[in-house]
């Protein structure tokens with residue numbers, strides 16, 4: 001079977017991660033970049049592939065089977081619409097799908113109208129531990145899901161905030177990082193019904209928030225809470241737990257706990273906690289059973305899935321409509337904090 005030809009729009013930080021993944025796949029070939037930066041031009045030259053100024057230029061010059069969009073978030077809408085209207089039939093957009101609900105809806109509608117598979121790079125869902133957690137909860141391993149509590153707390157380095165745009169709300173930890181957590185919670189627990197939230201600016205005094213604490217209500221009546229901050233050093237966060245990001249230390253410490261009527265589940269290094277007897281209660285011994293899952297490179301799995309969709313061997317896993325609900329929940333957190341009101345989705 002012919003290789004799937006992929007074009008990359010935005011060959012920066014995360015673009016590089018997509019390139020590394022594509023390079024691992026026999027089924028895929030990176031045929032062009034679209035990126036105006038000198039760094040991208042040099043990267044393309046070293047691979048002997050063309051580098052166009054933007055997505056429109058790239059699609060005028062060549063016809064990739066799939067395009068990956070990894071430009072800054074505020075460009076996702078424009079670049080996605082350009083690709084869809086330019087005839088692209090398979091599109092993988094970095095998260096968040098767009099910067100607003102309206103933009104996300106427009107991408108969903110444009111994709112449907114043009115028959116373009118629009119997928120979003122919420123890569124955490126590709127880890128086997130995420131699928132296993134969902135399977136355990138759906139199968140009643142902890143009884144009825146009653147609650148979830150989670151944390152993502154670390155301190156980013158000062159150089160990270162040197163560019164002014166990283167100090168703005170749109171680049172803050174809610175839209176950049178909390179969206180990953182809410183996407184996973186939606187995937188594992190089900191749809192979110194309502195959120196309320198408090199935001200803190202105690203440390204940096206930038207426009208962007210330093211921390212957020214949220215309360216969640218799910219449609220299935222489970223409730224949840226989450227604390228997230230980019231100013232608080234701790235061993236508790238997804239990347240630390242799994243060692244997903246090679247630039248960050250691995251602690252192996254779990255960051256999320258699901259609680260049900262018959263037990264609890266630690267995540268992402270799965271440990272299933274149950275009392276020793278089936279009608280277990282607080283006076284009985286309780287023990288934790290580790291559940292091993294494979295640790296994979298989610299970016300390779302994601303690129304392989306994109307190829308499978310192009311080859312009509314798979315349906316889109318995280319389609320634009322699905323990802324737009326993760327964006328909606330994330331934007332609702334800021335709205336809830338700013339208004340002091342519970343926001344129903």
Ligand SMILES: NC(=O)c1ccc[n+]([C@@H]2O[C@H](COP(=O)([O-])OP(=O)(O)OC[C@H]3O[C@@H](n4cnc5c(N)ncnc54)[C@H](O)[C@@H]3O)[C@@H](O)[C@H]2O)c1
Pocket residue numbers: 009010011012013014015034035036037040053054055070071072073075094095096121122123176
């Ligand atoms: N999935 C994840 O875990 C993850 C992690 C990091 C970033 N992201 C997302 O990826 C996106 C990019 O983030 P980044 O950290 O790679 O940013 P970056 O600034 O490192 O890279 C963006 C690239 O886009 C290029 N660009 C700018 N304007 C362009 C245009 N008009 N046409 C084509 N290219 C253009 C820039 O030159 C740069 O190379 C953001 O939306 C971010 O939320 C996702």
